[in-house]
Amino acid sequence: MRGLAGKAGIVAGGGRGIGAATARRLAAEGAGVVIGDIAGDWAMDTARAIREEGGRAIGVRLDGTKAVSQAAIVNAALAEFGRLDFYHSNLAGGTEGDIDVLNCSEEVLDRSFAINAKSHFLATQAALPVLIERGGGTMIYTSSGAAISGNPLQVAYPMTKNALHALVRHVARKFGKQGIRANGICPGVVLTEAVAQHLTQDYVTSMLNSLPHKRLGQPDDIAGAVAFLASDDGEWVNGQLWHVNGGSLLRD
Template sequence: MRGLKGKVGIVAGGGRGIGAATARRLAEEGACVVIGDINAGWAQETAQLICDAGGQAVGVMLDGTSAASQANIVQAALSEFGALDFYHSNLAGGTEGDIDILNCTEEVLDRSFAINTKSHFLASQAAMPVMIERGGGAMIYTSSGAATSGNPMQVAYPMTKNAIHALVRHVARKFGKQGIRANAISPGMVMTEALSQHLTEEYAQQFLAQLPHTRLGKPEDIAGAVAFLASDDGQWVNGQVWHVNGGSVLRD
């Protein structure tokens, strides 16, 4: 990628899975990475692996649903590396108890909005003023194929992920002239550590049989797309939702 060397970025939810793979890829491209995770130990472990491989990274605790915690991770980027060029807002979760509209509780809905919508809202508020003052930067959000494919078994998660698409378009329209690029990546079925623990081999094979591809997704597939959007190669991509899914959702 062109233009990642020496850039400074935050990866929220970077302790495991897609976030960890993205942090590693960004560091391999020469970026300095601040990794945030609700599990600080995971964030620090991933950061140490990057440093051991010759990269630059630090790991900190991040509660993405807290404005103070979001402000703290932005400050960590400034304190450790002196700048902030991009923020990959990658938090997701809160799916336990999330079933159809007639059986999903208000508590489950509130938790899903906090993790899957509010966290991205707060990340934007914390990071964008710093990037605007610097002359620009990139906000990169993680959505989900569930936001657009239609899911009969979940209601809150798809709703809250779909809200990210509106956030992307708002940020791009409002702040594009100030150098801010906002995009989202909508992953398909990506075999993260967490998914592998809960997904049966039978279900995985059934999903693969319907997929117009030879395999299911890997965290590194998403990492490559994030790296592009953070880099100078992605400078003219703004306000988009990219479906990186092996063809499970086919859209313009």
């Protein structure tokens, strides 16, 4: 990718899965990466593996639902690399008990909003002033195709992802003139460690039968899209929600 070498940024939720693949890809492109994860050991292990391959990375524990933790990871990037060029806000979860609107407790709803909406809001509040001060940068958020697919089996999670879409467009529209780009990626079914352990072969077969592609997604598929948006090649992409899903949802 053009213009990633020498840059530095944050991958929140980077201990495993999509986040870890993205951190590895960004480091391979020459960027310095701060990996944050609620499981701090995962973040540090992934960073260690990147360093062993010659990349630049550190791992820290991040509770993305807390403003103080978001501020700390931004400060870690500045302390380690002396700059911040991008923030990939990749936190997601809290789907247990999210069944439908008549079978979703207030506790489940609150947890989903904290992880899937509030965390991205707090990440933006922590990173944006630094990005603006240095003359620009990019916020990249992980959303989900669930935001628009009309899944009958969840209600809180899709609601939170739609809230995230509003944040993407707000940041792009409000701060674009100050050099800020904000975009979101909506993955389809991606075979991360967490997803793969819950999928039966029958489910995988049914998904493949409905997908206009030869395979399901891999974390590297999303990592490539994030790397493009963080790079100078993505300089004219702003305020967009990209569906990277093998064609499972066909959108304008």
